[in-house]
Amino acid sequence: xxxxxxxxxxxxxxxxxxxxxxxxxxxxxxxxxxxxxxxxxxxxxxxxxxxxxxxxxxxxxxxxxxxxxxxxxxxxxxxxxxxxxxxxxxxxxxxxxxxxxxxxxxxxxxxxxxxxxxxxxxxxxxxxxxxxxxxxxxxxxxxxxxxxxxxxxx
Amino acid sequence: xxxxxxxxxxxxxxxxxxxxxxxxxxxxxxxxxxxxxxxxxxxxxxxxxxxxxxxxxxxxxxxxxxxxxxxxxxxxxxxxxxxxxxxxxxxxxxxxxxxxxxxxxxxxxxxxxxxxxxxxxxxxxxxxxxxxxxxxxxxxxxxxxxxxxxxxxxxxxxxxxxxxxxxxxxxxxxxxxxxxxxxxxxxxxxxxxxxxxxxxxxxxxxxxxxxxxxxxxxxxxxxxxxxxxxxxxxxxxxxxxxxxxxxxxxxxxxxxxxxxxxxxxxxxxxxxxxxxxxxxxxxxxxxxxxxxxxxxxxxxxxxxxxxxxxxxxxxxxxxxxxxxxxxxxxxxxxxxxxxxxxxxxxxxxxxxxxxxxxxxxxxxxxxxxxxxxxxxxxxxxxxxxxxxxxxxxx
Ligand SMILES: Cc1cc2nc3c(=O)[nH]c(=O)nc-3n(C[C@H](O)[C@H](O)[C@H](O)COP(=O)(O)O)c2cc1C
Ligand code: SF4
Numbered sequence: 001x002x003x004x005x006x007x008x009x010x011x012x013x014x015x016x017x018x019x020x021x022x023x024x025x026x027x028x029x030x031x032x033x034x035x036x037x038x039x040x041x042x043x044x045x046x047x048x049x050x051x052x053x054x055x056x057x058x059x060x061x062x063x064x065x066x067x068x069x070x071x072x073x074x075x076x077x078x079x080x081x082x083x084x085x086x087x088x089x090x091x092x093x094x095x096x097x098x099x100x101x102x103x104x105x106x107x108x109x110x111x112x113x114x115x116x117x118x119x120x121x122x123x124x125x126x127x128x129x130x131x132x133x134x135x136x137x138x139x140x141x142x143x144x145x146x147x148x149x150x151x152x153x154x
Numbered sequence: 155x156x157x158x159x160x161x162x163x164x165x166x167x168x169x170x171x172x173x174x175x176x177x178x179x180x181x182x183x184x185x186x187x188x189x190x191x192x193x194x195x196x197x198x199x200x201x202x203x204x205x206x207x208x209x210x211x212x213x214x215x216x217x218x219x220x221x222x223x224x225x226x227x228x229x230x231x232x233x234x235x236x237x238x239x240x241x242x243x244x245x246x247x248x249x250x251x252x253x254x255x256x257x258x259x260x261x262x263x264x265x266x267x268x269x270x271x272x273x274x275x276x277x278x279x280x281x282x283x284x285x286x287x288x289x290x291x292x293x294x295x296x297x298x299x300x301x302x303x304x305x306x307x308x309x310x311x312x313x314x315x316x317x318x319x320x321x322x323x324x325x326x327x328x329x330x331x332x333x334x335x336x337x338x339x340x341x342x343x344x345x346x347x348x349x350x351x352x353x354x355x356x357x358x359x360x361x362x363x364x365x366x367x368x369x370x371x372x373x374x375x376x377x378x379x380x381x382x383x384x385x386x387x388x389x390x391x392x393x394x395x396x397x398x399x400x401x402x403x404x405x406x407x408x409x410x411x412x413x414x415x416x417x418x419x420x421x422x423x424x425x426x427x428x429x430x431x432x433x434x435x436x437x438x439x440x441x442x443x444x445x446x447x448x449x450x451x452x453x454x455x456x457x458x459x460x461x462x463x464x465x466x467x468x469x470x471x472x473x474x475x476x477x478x479x480x481x482x483x484x485x486x487x488x489x490x491x492x493x494x495x496x497x498x499x500x501x502x503x504x505x506x507x508x509x510x511x512x513x514x515x516x517x518x519x520x521x522x523x524x525x526x527x528x529x530x531x532x533x534x535x536x537x538x539x540x541x542x543x544x545x546x547x548x
Contacts, residue, residue, distance in 0.1 A: 022330035027278075027311055061332040061479075063314030064278045080240050081469040082391045082455060118316065118473055119240040120279040123391035123455070124398045133281035 004043040007032075012047050022048060022058055026065050031133075034070040034113075041067070063117060071106045073151055076117040076130045083119075086126035087139075092116075094141035098148050111152070160414040164403040166377060166385035168365050169358060170251055183368045184261060188303050192222055192266045199363060202371045203383030208234055208319075208356030209426065209451035210526070214363065217353060221267040221343040224351040231263045231272035232328070232347060232354040236312055236319035238277060239427035240473060241453035244387040245357040246280060247399040252361065253287055257294045257307055259360025262367055263353055264305040272307040273347070275324050278314045316477035320525050321346075321354045323479065334481045335525035356451070358387055379405035382444030392456040393417050408433055408441035411454070419458040422541070427453035428470040429530035432463070432537040463542040464500055470534050471496065478527060485528025488519045492535065499546055506547050509539055 011028055015021035025044055029036055036059050045052040059065040066074070077083075077092055096102055099112050106113040122128040125137035129144075136147060158165045187195070200215030221229065233256060237245040248256060260272040276283065287309060295306045310328050312318050318327045322336035325347050346352025355363075362384060366374045374384050382404035391397045394415045412420045424432050425441075425448045433441050433448065441447055457466060475489040495512045498504040516532035523529045539546055 018330075020328070020330045023311070023313070023327065027313060030313075058330065058332055061315060061334075062278070062312075065313050079469075080473075081466050082241060084465070084469060085392065085461065117314065118476060119238065119242075121237055121243045121246050121277070123241045123243055123389065123453075126391070130279065135279075135282060 002039070002043070004037075004040050005047075008040070008043045008047050017048050019048070019050065022050075022055065026055075026059055026062075030065060034072065034074060034132075035066040035068060038067075069106060069110075071110050071113040073111060073131050074113045074115065076115045076120070078118075078120045078122065078126065078128045078130075079116045080119040080123060080126070082123040083126040083128065088127045090141050091127045091129070091139050091144055094144050095148070098145050112148070158400075158402075158414060160410050162410040163406055163414055164377075166401050166403055168374065168377070168385045169248060169255075169361050169387050169401050183364065184258060184298060184301060184303075187262055187367055188265055188301060192268075195262065195266050195367065196222060198371050199366060202366045202374045203378075204359070204362050204366065204374070205382070205445060206356055207358035207362065207386065207451065209239070209429075209449065211445050211449050214355060214359055217343060217355070218263060218266050220341075221351050221353045224267075224344065226351050227268070228348070228350045229267050229269040230347045230350060230352040231260050231267070231269045231307075232321075232324070232342075232352055233260055233272070233274045233357055233360055234319060234321065234324060234354055235274055235276045235280070235357050236316075236324060237280075237357075238316035238319045238477075239429060239451055239453050240470070241391050241424070241427050241455040242389045242451060243391075244389045244399050244452045246283075248357050248361060248387065249276075249280070249283055249287065253290050254294060255361045255364050256357055257291065259355075259362070259364040260307055261294075261298055261303070261305055262363055263355070263360070265303070267351070267353055269353075270304050270306070272305065273328065274307060274309045275312060275318075275328060276309055277312045277318075281311065284309060284311070315479075316473075317479045317525070317527050320527065323525070324354065325352065332479070334479045335527075337524065358452075377403050379442075379444060379446065381405075381446040382449075386443075386450075387452055388450075388454050389452045390415055390454050390456070393420065393458040393461070394456050405442055405444040405446070407439065408443060408448075409438040411443065412438050412456070415454075416456055417458055419460075420456050421459045421461065422457045422463065424453070424455040424457070424466070424534070426450035426533075427455075428473050429527070429533055431533050432466075432541060434541040463538055463545045464496070467534060467538045467546070468493065468496060470538075471531075474527065474531050479525075482522070482524045482528065484519045484522040485524070485531070488515055488523075488528065489531065491515065492531065496546060506543070509543065509546060513539060 045055045127139045128137040204214045205211040318333040323333040327333040342352040480486040516535045520532045
């Protein structure tokens with residue numbers, strides 16, 4: 001029995017196999033594994049008795065349901081016009097320099113992935129970003145570096 | 155909380171406060187409400203003049219009436235907490251500060267239409283709230299059960315898709331599918347979640363209903379104007395010294411708003427988010443914020459004269475191109491072509507006349523797109539290009 005089989009089995013035991021549970025299952029995989037591997041999506045299709053195309057089709061529709069490898073910490077910088085006005089570029093530069101990766105990339109140790117995303121609901125406290133599900137707001141270049149330092153010590 | 159100084163603006167506390175009353179917002183109202191007839195509640199909501207706070211402004215009482223009249227026995231209540239419109243964050247504050255009022259509004263709706271289940275569709279960006287909201291729901295669901303009332307609320311989460319704020323796309327997403335908008339009609343009140351009659355309202359709308367029931371129709375009706383009753387929660391951002399969430403009386407003049415929130419150099423205000431309208435300084439005095447003028451789901455973005463309106467429009471168009479669900483050609487291709495088009499004019503590859511071609515394209519999108527996303531791209535385009543044409547070219 002593969003790890004993926006057991007992982008999905010546990011979720012199916014909890015949620016059932018109705019089509020409606022697909023989203024909660026995909027979301028749980030993201031929370032715990034950070035991305036949906038092909039093996040995982042096939043396993044979900046098998047156990048929900050739907051086609052892998054339906055699983056893949058649903059997953060790729062949603063920004064947060066990543067189907068490519070992601071690090072332990074997925075950083076999503078807000079790119080709204082307000083964020084841009086309040087210094088999004090400087091935040092992006094600080095993160096790129098600190099992590100030595102470009103937007104869209106993952107660090108070689110698989111710790112951090114750097115992405116952009118649309119408005120995350122903090123236009124009153126831009127610049128902002130999400131790290132996994134946690135929002136960080138009123139960012140400055142110094143602040144993001146200390147956030148990264150702290151996460152690296154965990 | 156920062157105070158308001160402009161005398162023509164009225165700060166209200168219907169949503170966050172006690173609406174002028176002293177007792178806490180913790181809702182002993184449900185006891186009395188479940189003894190009330192559904193028709194009586196519907197009549198009161200219609201009488202209050204409440205219109206949906208999510209942007210489109212459909213009369214809430216009528217929506218509930220249509221759903222309650224439907225003879226199908228299985229029905230659903232859905233609270234739209236997708237809040238994806240750029241520059242909007244007021245539902246975030248409502249859910250963080252007064253979630254029990256939102257849940258009370260949903261329970262009242264369940265009683266009125268005869269639903270046993272309610273869902274809060276929460277955007278993926280607000281995942282951090284889930285533990286707290288679930289804890290409150292455990293308390294809340296137990297409380298309504300104690301009252302002998304068969305209704306329970308649970309959370310369904312989004313995963314980052316603006317179009318899922320559109321009510322039929324939201325339903326598709328709740329059903330575990332791609333969030334692609336459905337054709338309307340049928341409307342959700344006839345065929346919604348699981349193809350059963352469903353009422354979908356914005357977070358703030360549910361709170362308004364709860365407050366109308368708690369403090370009476372008059373308390374609500376005395377605020378606002380003939381066409382725009384009550385108060386509105388605004389999300390204020392951009393070039394302002396006091397960004398944040400403010401609850402103000404409906405029907406204010408934009409000039410009073412700018413006087414209060416602007417930085418002294420306001421060039422334009424984008425009312426209603428990326429899908430809303432841009433109002434330039436010369437029209438501030440004659441613009442009313444409300445259903446008789448420019449309605450807004452709450453997003454108010456201020457821009458001062460140091461800002462390029464070309465950058466603003468480009469950012470909005472890239473947003474739409476990202477978020478178009480791709481189902482219909484005018485929207486999918488149109489959004490991409492608009493981005494390319496304004497870039498080509500700006501760089502001189504196309505001459506200024508080309509902007510008219512782009513505006514014609516947005517007109518076509520308005521009439522041929524399947525849902526509000528593609529239909530409303532014309533709003534920012536016509537209002538920003540129309541008022542700041544030089545900035546688009548030079
Ligand atoms: C692209 C798009 C996004 C929308 N996003 C939201 C949203 O985030 N929240 C919301 O309440 N309504 C949103 N709406 C409006 C909903 O479709 C629907 O009209 C609303 O939830 C009804 O509630 P109300 O009458 O209380 O406003 C959106 C509409 C469109 C076309
Ligand atoms: S208008 Fe755009 S978002 Fe709406 S259904 Fe068509 S492609 Fe999808």
